[in-house]
Amino acid sequence: MFCTACGTSISDSARFCSNCGKATGMYSYAPGSAAPRRFFRLRNDKMMAGLCAGLARYLDLDVSFLRLLAVAIFIVTGFLPIGLAYIIGWIIVPVEEYRVPPHPVTAETHA
Numbered sequence: 001m002f003c004t005a006c007g008t009s010i011s012d013s014a015r016f017c018s019n020c021g022k023a024t025g026m027y028s029y030a031p032g033s034a035a036p037r038r039f040f041r042l043r044n045d046k047m048m049a050g051l052c053a054g055l056a057r058y059l060d061l062d063v064s065f066l067r068l069l070a071v072a073i074f075i076v077t078g079f080l081p082i083g084l085a086y087i088i089g090w091i092i093v094p095v096e097e098y099r100v101p102p103h104p105v106t107a108e109t110h111a
Contacts, residue, residue: 003017039097042054042057052067
């Protein structure tokens, strides 16, 4: 079996990818047995602060849909409701921890 996130070959009984840590989805978990999902701002998929990208990942939605929804709410209600919420979220929501993928060893790096 291969990880859908990074393409690494993993065993068929693995619950998580050993390279990137993404869940394989092969097993269902009882409530409280797995680590709870956390809402983070994303560093690598951001337009401004990464809030829409983080919320899209947390809710398992398309990030473009959430960005369009935020702009529509901004236009309809004005700056205060969504703009203030965005600024507060920018301050309060933690940034996703950046994990550097392991550098592949090739013939050029060893020679």
